[in-house]
Amino acid sequence: MQNKKISNKIIFISLTFLTFLLYWYGKEIANYFDSKWLVKYPKHYSFPFAIYTTTFVKWLINEAHFWLFTFNDLTRFFAWIIEQPYNIVLAIFSKGILKGQGQDAIQIMEPLSWISVVGIFFTLALYTRDKFLIILVVLSIVYLAVFDQWQSSMITLSSIIIAVPIGVVLGILLGILSYKSKILEKIITPILDLMQTVPVFAYLVPILVMFGFGPVSALIATIIYAMPPMVRTTLLALNNIDPQLKESGLMSGCTERQLMWKVLIPVSKPTLLIGVNQVIMLSLNMVIIASMIGAGGLGYDVLASLRRLDIGGGIESGIAIVVIAIALDRLSQSFANLPTLSKKTQQTFYNKYKKIILLILYIIGIYILGTFFTFFKLFPKELMINTSLFWEELVKYININYFDNLESFKITLLTFFMLPIKKFFLGIPWPWFIFIITIIGWYFGKLKLALLCLLMSIFIVTTGLWEKAMITLYLCGSSVIIASIIGIPLGVWAGLNDRANKILTAFIDTLQTLPSFVYLIPVVMLFRVGDFTAMIAVILYALAPAVRYTAHGVRNINSQIVEAALISGCSQRQLLFKIKLPLALPEILLGINQTIMLALSMLVITALVGTRDLGQEVYIGLTKADIGRGLVAGLCVAFISIIADRIIKAGSNKLKNKYGIK
Amino acid sequence: MNKSPKLVCKNVWKLYGDKPKEFLQLHNNNPDKKTIEASGYIQAIRNASLEVYENEILVIMGLSGSGKSTLVRCMSRLVDPTIGEIFFENIDMGKLTKNELIEIRRHKMGMVFQHFALFPHRTVIENIAFPLEVQGISKKEREKSALEIIELVGLQGRENYFPKELSGGQQQRVGIGRSLAVKPELWFLDEPFSALDPLIRKEMQNEFLKIQNSLKKTIIFITHDFDEAIKLADRIIIMNEGRIVQIGSPEDLIMKPADDYVKEFTEDLPRERLLSVKSIMDNKKVTNNSTTVYEDEKIFSILEKVLSEGSVSVIDRSNNIVGSLNKETVSKFINN
Numbered sequence: 002m003q004n005k006k007i008s009n010k011i012i013f014i015s016l017t018f019l020t021f022l023l024y025w026y027g028k029e030i031a032n033y034f035d036s037k038w039l040v041k042y043p044k045h046y047s048f049p050f051a052i053y054t055t056t057f058v059k060w061l062i063n064e065a066h067f068w069l070f071t072f073n074d075l076t077r078f079f080a081w082i083i084e085q086p087y088n089i090v091l092a093i094f095s096k097g098i099l100k101g102q103g104q105d106a107i108q109i110m111e112p113l114s115w116i117s118v119v120g121i122f123f124t125l126a127l128y129t130r131d132k133f134l135i136i137l138v139v140l141s142i143v144y145l146a147v148f149d150q151w152q153s154s155m156i157t158l159s160s161i162i163i164a165v166p167i168g169v170v171l172g173i174l175l176g177i178l179s180y181k182s183k184i185l186e187k188i189i190t191p192i193l194d195l196m197q198t199v200p201v202f203a204y205l206v207p208i209l210v211m212f213g214f215g216p217v218s219a220l221i222a223t224i225i226y227a228m229p230p231m232v233r234t235t236l237l238a239l240n241n242i243d244p245q246l247k248e249s250g251l252m253s254g255c256t257e258r259q260l261m262w263k264v265l266i267p268v269s270k271p272t273l274l275i276g277v278n279q280v281i282m283l284s285l286n287m288v289i290i291a292s293m294i295g296a297g298g299l300g301y302d303v304l305a306s307l308r309r310l311d312i313g314g315g316i317e318s319g320i321a322i323v324v325i326a327i328a329l330d331r332l333s334q335s336f337a338n339l340p341t342l343s344k345k346t347q348q349t350f351y352n353k354y355k356k357i358i359l360l361i362l363y364i365i366g367i368y369i370l371g372t373f374f375t376f377f378k379l380f381p382k383e384l385m386i387n388t389s390l391f392w393e394e395l396v397k398y399i400n401i402n403y404f405d406n407l408e409s410f411k412i413t414l415l416t417f418f419m420l421p422i423k424k425f426f427l428g429i430p431w432p433w434f435i436f437i438i439t440i441i442g443w444y445f446g447k448l449k450l451a452l453l454c455l456l457m458s459i460f461i462v463t464t465g466l467w468e469k470a471m472i473t474l475y476l477c478g479s480s481v482i483i484a485s486i487i488g489i490p491l492g493v494w495a496g497l498n499d500r501a502n503k504i505l506t507a508f509i510d511t512l513q514t515l516p517s518f519v520y521l522i523p524v525v526m527l528f529r530v531g532d533f534t535a536m537i538a539v540i541l542y543a544l545a546p547a548v549r550y551t552a553h554g555v556r557n558i559n560s561q562i563v564e565a566a567l568i569s570g571c572s573q574r575q576l577l578f579k580i581k582l583p584l585a586l587p588e589i590l591l592g593i594n595q596t597i598m599l600a601l602s603m604l605v606i607t608a609l610v611g612t613r614d615l616g617q618e619v620y621i622g623l624t625k626a627d628i629g630r631g632l633v634a635g636l637c638v639a640f641i642s643i644i645a646d647r648i649i650k651a652g653s654n655k656l657k658n659k660y661g662i663k
Numbered sequence: 664m665n666k667s668p669k670l671v672c673k674n675v676w677k678l679y680g681d682k683p684k685e686f687l688q689l690h691n692n693n694p695d696k697k698t699i700e701a702s703g704y705i706q707a708i709r710n711a712s713l714e715v716y717e718n719e720i721l722v723i724m725g726l727s728g729s730g731k732s733t734l735v736r737c738m739s740r741l742v743d744p745t746i747g748e749i750f751f752e753n754i755d756m757g758k759l760t761k762n763e764l765i766e767i768r769r770h771k772m773g774m775v776f777q778h779f780a781l782f783p784h785r786t787v788i789e790n791i792a793f794p795l796e797v798q799g800i801s802k803k804e805r806e807k808s809a810l811e812i813i814e815l816v817g818l819q820g821r822e823n824y825f826p827k828e829l830s831g832g833q834q835q836r837v838g839i840g841r842s843l844a845v846k847p848e849l850w851f852l853d854e855p856f857s858a859l860d861p862l863i864r865k866e867m868q869n870e871f872l873k874i875q876n877s878l879k880k881t882i883i884f885i886t887h888d889f890d891e892a893i894k895l896a897d898r899i900i901i902m903n904e905g906r907i908v909q910i911g912s913p914e915d916l917i918m919k920p921a922d923d924y925v926k927e928f929t930e931d932l933p934r935e936r937l938l939s940v941k942s943i944m945d946n947k948k949v950t951n952n953s954t955t956v957y958e959d960e961k962i963f964s965i966l967e968k969v970l971s972e973g974s975v976s977v978i979d980r981s982n983n984i985v986g987s988l989n990k991e992t993v994s995k996f997i998n999n
Contacts, residue, residue, distance in 0.1 A: 254769030
């Protein structure tokens with residue numbers, strides 16, 4: 002045992018040393034042996050995955066058929082199915098019912114007025130019996146009207162109202178199917194991994210090609226993006242049900258279907274509702290991205306303002322998305338935590354549906370009033386508040402007065418932190434890098450993980466995207482390092498101090514409800530475009546899990562262990578460094594892992610501010626509608642995050658096993 | 664006691680692992696434990712044969728991992744045995760189709776679980792009425808039967824509570840109520856009182872006996888608590904490492920333990936409180952003493968009589984002399 006430890010150490014030190022040696026002298030060695038391929042993977046050996054993918058998808062769309070119908074018919078059919086309910090919801094919230102086509106259309110029925118929508122959300126919030134929440138939700142909706150975001154907000158809301166139920170139902174069904182069939186579970190799990198790690202941009206293109214530009218494509222992309230957690234949550238909930246509960250259902254004489262729908266699904270309801278919350282948040286996260294393929298609404302407003310560099314407009318629409326996100330998040334969370342209370346009395350029909358009946362009467366009343374007074378139909382223009390000017394002035398002020406400070410901060414970090422990391426990653430010869438990754442895989446997960454690391458990195462190198470992958474690694478690495486430096490101490494603080502915990506949790510919860518795109522807006526305004534801007538945005542977006550997991554790890558140490566340490570005479574400082582931090586390490590590692598995952602997903606979005614990494618490649622694929630290019634680069638990003646995820650999780654589990662904690 | 668068997672297990676085996684049936688066949692359906700473990704299989708039940716008689720309480724007793732839970736799950740076919748046959752009322756359980764099995768569970772079987780296994784999203788009455796609900800019985804009718812059962816298990820007034828609003832003892836009353844909802848003939852109880860506090864456990868045991876006195880079910884009761892087994896059982900099955908070690912009445916186990924394993928369980932018991940005069944009297948030497956004791960009296964209650972008299976006659980309940988008992992035998996028994 003002791004011997005093994007020492008030899009492991011020797012191997013580790015010599016490998017690190019060799020790595021640096023190769024980083025410094027790699028080029029010279031390659032030149033000496035006249036083998037440049039060691040440093041730079043030769044172009045003519047790269048395998049044209051992109052071209053094949055493009056050809057395949059084109060074949061699918063233009064030629065593939067299933068005897069009775071073509072692939073194209075199939076996609077049109079799906080699009081049609083989604084389009085119908087979407088049009089209805091859109092009519093209710095935004096367009097009203099129209100008669101006729103285009104310009105000549107006459108509105109024969111008004112959409113819901115802003116007062117009615119406030120009423121709907123008020124009624125929903127009433128069910129939670131949480132006064133604070135009721136106020137929050139009502140204020141959020143009123144905000145949308147007062148700050149002139151109503152039209153776009155309702156379009157966005159309509160797409161959420163369609164995407165979420167479809168995502169939830171599909172997710173639950175897939176979860177049930179893979180719960181019932183082990184084979185299906187084995188097939189679905191890696192697909193889910195890919196769906197969650199391949200950057201969204203990458204599959205926007207195929208969706209665009211298959212379904213055309215428009216809200217339906219956007220909805221499909223949103224559903225694909227938001228569904229995986231629902232499948233996972235369903236599977237997890239079903240697998241974690243006490244086997245005795247299942248047996249008691251069987252012994253009560255349930256058929257298989259009764260067991261599923263009367264026992265297993267209702268028992269899993271609390272967990273499933275958490276999944277629903279996630280689907281809602283992810284759908285909102287897609288709002289801006291989906292507007293690239295025709296979603297419209299608030300997302301389109303943000304994107305358009307960003308392109309025009311209209312800072313004020315961007316901030317206004319961005320805040321509106323955040324407001325909707327926070328309201329929907331809190332609302333769905335408190336539905337998930339709603340306590341079940343004993344019903345001590347029998348309820349009459351009116352009592353049971355009192356709120357809904359009153360709401361319908363209210364909406365009808367408002368509609369009638371609206372025909373007499375426009376106030377009940379549209380929020381009056383003269384009462385609206387426009388803040389975009391304020392934001393522009395603010396940014397101008399900051400840039401005029403603090404430009405030098407910001408700039409020197411930026412340049413210092415760039416020269417002394419980011420560039421060395423960039424050089425390091427680009428300097429290591431690729432065969433050595435793959436070798437090291439494989440060794441690490443072997444150390445933490447034996448043959449299986451080593452093979453995974455090897456094959457995935459070979460894929461990246463053969464696509465010819467190695468350099469871009471290294472730039473992705475460097476951007477991700479520097480962001481994660483800074484996020485950890487900030488996040489872990491914050492997490493420790495929250496773990497030790499109850500008040501800090503409360504404040505930080507509230508802060509982080511809010512940070513996590515913000516759609517990723519929103520982080521770009523203020524950063525671009527302060528630092529313009531470039532790697533540094535990208536890094537800051539990524540740090541902001543990816544900070545939360547580092548704090549959350551660390552706090553959780555420090556907090557959840559067995560109280561008897563802490564007492565034993567105190568009785569042994571530990572000072573608070575010793576307690577932290579000798580007991581709490583080592584025991585929290587597996588959890589902290591998982592936090593860093595989550596930070597890496599978020600960083601990678603954000604990196605693709607930061608391609609908009611001009612990075613030269615895989616994200617840019619994906620983005621180019623999107624703008625040129627080059628399916629293969631986007632997908633292959635997207636796969637590379639996915640593989641990087643899968644490698645990182647598997648290695649860190651294996652490391653965390655290794656530690657947990659060593660300490661015997663679960 | 665009516666001695667017709669309600670349920671019969673014949674040579675039941677349960678192995679966990681890859682293709683266990685083929686493995687058993689390969690070894691003549693009787694591999695030894697070492698072979699099983701060396702081949703990577705886990706032996707849950709090893710060649711179990713037993714009969715359950717009508718209206719008896721059969722207690723299956725064993726430590727955790729002894730296979731008692733698996734055995735009872737084979738009997739209800741929650742788990743399929745690897746090989747072996749199980750007959751319930753002369754029906755081969757292994758040959759039942761899915762629907763036939765569901766029918767049997769809907770009308771003839773009930774089961775109580777260690778951790779209650781109540782449905783958290785249903786109230787007390789909805790839990791108890793659940794087995795009737797899945798049969799498609801109307802709401803009015805099933806609630807009527809459920810209310811009767813709620814009275815039987817003593818939960819009046821709590822019909823509309825949710826499980827988490829009840830104490831552990833009350834929760835298990837719901838579990839018992841639910842298992843009785845279909846008026847089962849075969850009643851499985853899988854460590855029903857293990858998760859309860861000692862005082863509540865005692866109360867529930869007494870109540871269980873009271874319910875059984877009025878309902879007269881055929882009961883298979885699992886426990887790891889030997890005191891509980893002795894208190895409730897007509898017969899006890901002792902299991903160890905998947906094997907049935909001994910089947911017998913509580914007295915049989917104490918007087919004639921099959922091996923050291925059983926002996927260890929019985930050693931520390933207050934035997935004079937559990938055994939009756941019958942089990943230590945001399946039935947060959949029939950004396951006619953003036954002092955008499957009944958054969959079914961527990962030993963501790965006649966100690967004083969025997970020790971002061973030196974020798975007593977043993978009579979049955981119709982006052983026939985059936986044997987004798989003297990001071991030496993008793994003191995030897997006590998000091999043993």
